[in-house]
Amino acid sequence: MPKVSVIMSTYNCKDFVSLENSVMSIINQTFTDFEFIIYNDGSTDEGKTSDYLKETAKLDSRIKVVDCYENHGLAYAKNQMIEMSSGKYITAQDDDDVSHPERLEKEVKFLDSNPEYDFVGTVAKVFDGNGIWGHYDLVEKPTKESFLWNSPFLHPTVMFRREVLKEVNGYRVAKETMRAEDYDLFFRLYAKGYKGFNIQEDLFEYRIENDPSKKYRPMSDRIQEAKVRYKGFRSLGMLIKGIPFIFKPILIGMIPQKVFYFIRKKIY
Template identity: 25%
Template sequence: MDNHFTQINQVPEGIVFDAVVGMAVYREDRLEWVRQATQSILRQSYRNFVFCVVIDGEIPDDIASYLHEQADSEPRLILMQSKHNVGLSQCMNHIIDWAVPYAPDYFFRMDADDISRPQRLEKQIAFFRQHPDVDILGTALVEINEHGKRVGKRKLPLTHSEIVRFLPKRCSLNHPTVAMRFRVFEAGHRYRASLRNTQDYFLWIELAGAGFIFTNLADKLLQFRRVNDFYKRRGLSKSINEFKARLYAMRHLQKIRIGNIIYALAVLTLRLMPSRILKLAYKIDRLFLEKFVKH
């Protein structure tokens, strides 16, 4: 185990779980959103899980106090602390490595500003049990603003073949909605620790190349927070990494096509434009999904 992390509380004796939910909390997070995210997991209809939350470096005192109070009162909430901010990849990898000795069946992603529907875990686990060949399972989502008002939706291709076909053009799973079988990690796969963004995109490409099976549910099982600065947060680093991921997908999945290359270059160009142009591009992308993704 990485000694960069400290485990604040332990799994109480008698707690049975076959699923692990992983979430990281950062300095920029808001208490109200962290509370909503946390409660949306702790109140799930499916109960055989533990909720591992990593405090990634220094965070506001009110959020730290809330998480410690929850860990004291909620036996399924396991709190961990990193010495300084290391990013999502390392936080999730730490949770995964911590969980391996317990031999759970499923790993769920969660973000500290989103809200899971009460039946999210139940529905995704039910699908896994009905489809033993599926390894990675995402869902559709509803986009909400900082006030919790619905501002959009995001649906993605449903079948494995469509998801893989889309990968050279776009990340075709909504990362905060994803659940994975632990056999993915038992095979040695992890998020790329060096990446501060697009870590999910690279992982899906790697797993697709390794033969793991993907599915997306049409059910909107998560409310995704899209705030005012959403279009400004892409940044040069994320834009370049997305471009590299598209090139990696073309090579790794043997999908080097003129159309895919032109698309990758066009998206990179748009990503580097002012936020008002990026906002327009985002709307065009949603129209593209509505036209080509059939549910």
């Protein structure tokens, strides 16, 4: 039985180079006692993603590829992979991000040595096709107040204790969590009294496109996130304090794209 289960979901992959880089960043980890479950979430690209993943599985015996014939979204896919997994610890890897070689080793060491914490993530470098362009800062020891502006954890860096995910029934599959399943999960974990820690070391490279002409998120997704925020702040007993922040994603979506581009550069 592996100590760590790494889970990854992909759908209609458009950049196989990025996918390969992401997969190889896990295969080349200094910590080796893991299984790597890659889930094809009902891709409809005439078998291109499926065929590529089958070839990818030949790279390493720890890789297990699962083909789903219908797309259900990230939350459903992750719950399926959690059920299939057997590791003591579970962590996700997005199909276009890169884990640094010591990421798993340092997160396992932290959880082994700090039983008072239920999950652990890291800070990260931010990159796109042109290279590193920013940094993803996170508070080391998030509190409930840390949830107000954004999620205080970068989800694809986070390693969970298996039993903690089981206690909250994994990811919530709902319309409003389609683009905010991670934020929703962390709200529910903290509402249950669980807590996480962020290692203040760049053990991850997180892809965010830095293109002023590209629309970052549609308004429909922002409205759904507002619903997640409402439920989350209510569950943490801080709804009154959270009211202004519930509307934050909607208000940001009203900012002209070129202005938002400069704001984002300042943030990262």
